[in-house]
Amino acid sequence: MTSKRAPESADNAASSPSSSAGIAWEWYRSFLGVLREGSLSGAARALDLTQPTVGRHVAALEAQVGQSLFVRTPAGLLPTEAALALRPYAEAMDSMAAALERTARSHGDGVRGIVRVTASEVVGVEVLPPMLAELRERHPALIVELVLSNRVQDLLRREADIAIRMTPPKQEQLIARRIGVIEVGLHAHEHYLAARGAPDSMNALVADGHTLIGYDQPAPYVRELARRYPVMVPEHFALRTDSDLAHLALIRAGAGLGLCQVALAKRDPALRRVLETELSIPLETWVTMHEDLRDSPRCRAVFDALVAGLEHHVEAGARSR
Secondary structure (H helix, E strand, C coil): CCCCCCCCCHHHHHHCCCCCCCCCHHHHHHHHHHHHHCCHHHHHHHHCCCHHHHHHHHHHHHHHHCCCCEEEECCEEEECHHHHHHHHHHHHHHHHHHHHHHHHHCCCCCCCEEEEEEECHHHHHHHHHHHHHHHHHHCCCEEEEEEECCCCCCCCCCCCCEEEECCCCCCCCEEEEEEEEEEEEEEEEHHHHHHHCCCCCCCHHHHCCCCEEECCCCCHHHHHHHHHCCCCCHHHEEEECCCHHHHHHHHHCCCCEEEEEHHHHCCCCCEEEECCCCCCEEEEEEEEEEHHHCCCHHHHHHHHHHHHHHHHHHHHHHHCC
């Protein structure tokens, strides 16, 4: 990184490169912070360190690997190819360090300590909160970290302890419980249907000028949707967002027709399903956990509670059909 560093004091000797000591984890942690924040000051704030300390860590890592990791630009610090090559390994170390901390802070008998759970946006916001509230009532010493992301978190790298997934897990080292199928259908608010009428076919969605709520980026799920339902392509979407929560909010606001879990729509009497026999998307749902956590009381308690709660959610959707 082409920037000057202040001289190190004796207190910062651990930040100096040393071939005998190897590469310190703190250097990777600061490196990852700069990658994520785009600046030394941003990384320092995120990591609760001083800016000079972060700078020393990155300089030490650059000296150890023998390559520049960042280039200073008016937009901030941009990673070099060497930095991008190191990133996945630094992220894996970060996930493992977090997992080690969760385990260390959770040591003891009974259901206590930290469990990190990852789920999609809609499941995390609309489905899980009552389950987690009940779980905390039963186990007040339990701490749940809820990560909402449509990206599949890597359980083998311990980015999370438990994951709720809409695809079957492929890794053999995971404990997996199939919950069932969550159905997704096309829905609209009753106010929208009163003003525009209900479509009587998939082609009518375009021919009658309906407002379709859809996705922005051509992710694999979006391409598969277009393959199965040729009308559901970006050029026909009047409102575009890759956030499933935004989809749901737009449907509830009466903005147009969009995709929604059938079980969720049934909770709101103002939402109506349309073209039920023509558009149905089954999402196979799983709760997964790394096999190393099978004997952890805290993880087992959360895993079992999520399985029971999600099975009830799936059954509610099935009863609505």
